[in-house]
Amino acid sequence: MSNLDREAALSVCGGRGFVVAEPVRELLTPRRVKLGESTEVRRLLPNLGRRMVGAWCFVDHYGPDDIADEPGMQVPPHPHMGLQTVSWLHDGEVLHRDSTGSVATIRPRELGLQTTGNAISHAEQTPASHSRFLHGAQLWTALPNEHRHIDAHFEHHTELPQVLAPGLTGTVVLGTLDGTTSPGATYSPLVGADLALTRGADVRVPLEPDFEYAVLSMSGEVHVDGVQVLPGSMLYLGCGRTELPLRAESEAGLMLLGGEPFEEEIVMWWNFIGRTGEEIAQARSDWMTGTRFGEVKGYDGDPLPAPELPSVPLKPRGRVR
Incomplete structure (x- = not known):
């Protein structure tokens, strides 16, 4: 998914200097962003208060939207570099096409990576033929320097491993949770898991104390370590935890995101992740001149133009503002 914000800000994030080394309960509220003509997303990362959770650097939550008589998500061809995109649905379908020739229809609880x-x-x-509701999340992870120039590729995993406990079904989307590992490729120590809770569930999810974590609420009424987290909001949890208490007042859906704090500083702008402003400017030029990023065949429409680069110089800001 693209960042369609026409006033994309250039910023540096990452590094360990602003990692919260102990457990915290920092509630992040979303910024609402239009995605095309008919879809509005709630952007949790980057946030006014925090930019990364491990390698996770971009989190959008959207829906549930009734699109029975609507076109739904319509995002034209756009570029990416230096990252992984994770498409995750609770309802609906998304047709993916890319410049490597991959074409796939992603459905609920399937991983598009x-x-x-x-x-x-x-x-x-x-x-064109789709379900009534569209509900999901789009997430990015930053690729570490040693892997950010590898060949682009797409993975579609229709079956993912699960972690089960009374009242909890956990689907391991990326990385490893409680000894269970997703088939999706990862390039730094991290985890992404979909947690489905039944009404009245009171469980504790095992965590890695060296990871920092956050929980995105997708649906339902749930308390995360005693804090009510409403759908479309995210609770940052810091590091130093060995388990996470969850209590559901209704059927609920969460996404657990975590990883080792990302050691490198990165520059994020629009749909690019690099290490310098010059890299970002070159990527924008390459996209606008039709070089390097390839062609998405089979899409009926024009590619998405890049916004203008900001005129102000790049200022490192760290992981938090």
Whole structure:
């Protein structure tokens, strides 16, 4: 999914200097962003208060939207570099096309994982024949320097491993949870898991104390370590935890995101992740001149133009503001 914000800010984030080394309960509220003509997303990362959780650097939550008589998601071809995109649905379908020739329809609880490497472009659309509701999350992880120039590729995993406990079904989307590992490729120590809770569930999820964590609420009424987290909001938890208490007042859906604090500083702008402002400027130029990022075949429409680069110089800001 693209960052369609036409006033994209250039910023440096990452590094360990602003990692919260002990458990905290920091509630992050979303910023609402229009995605095309008919979809509005709630952006949790980057946030006014925090920019990364491990390698996770971008989190959008959208829906549930009634699109029975609407086109749904319609995101034209756009570029990416230096990151992985994770498409995760609770309802609906998303048709993915990219410049490597991959075409896949992603459905609920299936992993669409795009490793961009040095350059890729893709488009995402709700298919013409689709379900009534669209509900999901789009997430990015930053690729570490040693892997950020690898060949671009796309993975579609229709079956993912689960972690089960009374009142809890956990689907391991990326990385490892409680000894269970997703088939999706990862390039730094991290975890992404979908947690489905039944009404009245009172469980403790095992965590890695060296990871920092956050929980995105997708649906339902749930308390995370005693804090009520409403759908479309996210609770940052810091490091130093060995388990996470969850209590559901209704059927609820969460996404657990975590990882070792990302050691490198990165520059994020629009749909690019690099290490310098010059890298970002070159990527924008390459996209606008039709070089490097390839062509998305089969999409009926024009590619998405890049916004203008900001005129102010790049200022490192760290992981938090």
